[in-house]
Amino acid sequence: MTLPFGRFTGTVYRGHHPMWAYDPLSGAGAARFGGRFNAPGLPTLYTALRPETAWTEAQQGFAFKAQPLTLCAYDVDCTDVLDLTDPNVLAGCQSDMAVLACAWEDLARQKKQPPSWALAERLRAEGAAAIIVPSFAARADARDRNMIFFNWSDALPHRLQVIDDEHRLPKNMSSWTLQ
Template sequence: MRLTGQVYRAHHPRWAFAPASGQGAALHGGRFNPKGLAALYTSRRLETAWLEAQQAFPFKAQPMTLCAYEVDCADVADLTDPAERSRLGIAEADLACAWEDIAARGAIPPSWDLALRLLAAGASGILVRSFAAAAGPRDVNAVFWRWADAPPHRVRAVDDADRLPKDDSSWR
């Protein structure tokens, strides 16, 4: 499918100068990317972006930079659609797996396996329900493995007023 419109991401302010890098995910890994594979985790709603960013801080909300992204991205697999999951041979349990525990044991989480399989088949990203605590049916994420500033895989941070910093010098 082709995903168009806006998505959102709340991230550590330290990285405000590179809101579309995906390097944090490459460094640490994530639910849908093993270490070494860059990924850009975004959400379809502002509220979901905030929920996702605060998972590690359940009692105190931490400062975040909230960005909107313009999207015109082809080759996105809609894993919120049961028929699409069935067609692709993806079980809901693979999406919801305890990926961190599995990876910590030295095994490959099913969610990494499906991400690598979809990427190899030409997918640029996925739509998938949020697994954040308190997430509901409206909380959907868009995870990108291939993105650029222009179509067919456009995912570009909105910064028309040029407010984002150009480098990380404010953090030294």
């Protein structure tokens, strides 16, 4: 099957726990815990197309108390992107919105493979570097979309670079003292 790949150029955003802001390109958190589109062990970088969406995504566990976060912007020029918010692209990937919206955390806790993991695994194997999907965070609306990277680097064709012209991000973990 030939997937309907596209190219994305623009800016995406991610809200980081301040302690982990020294490594905004790692994907290690998703690799450690898993996410909607990756099983544990697979580095994946979850970003949003709007800063408001990044904030909403980062605050999901704290509906009534906003917690501190470091908001980063990224410059993107990436090919091999699938926009799964487009119904035609989603159908061309032989999937549907129910797969994207599955209760992945509950399924993973039950030791069952979530359909969204199976879809992402198949798309990665067929060359997808990134996917664009709706946000499923509480309070998200139709404007809220995420871009999830499976394959990224500081060079084309999957370029993703954090914007930090003034070198404000910490350089290592020693910037923080744990209490």
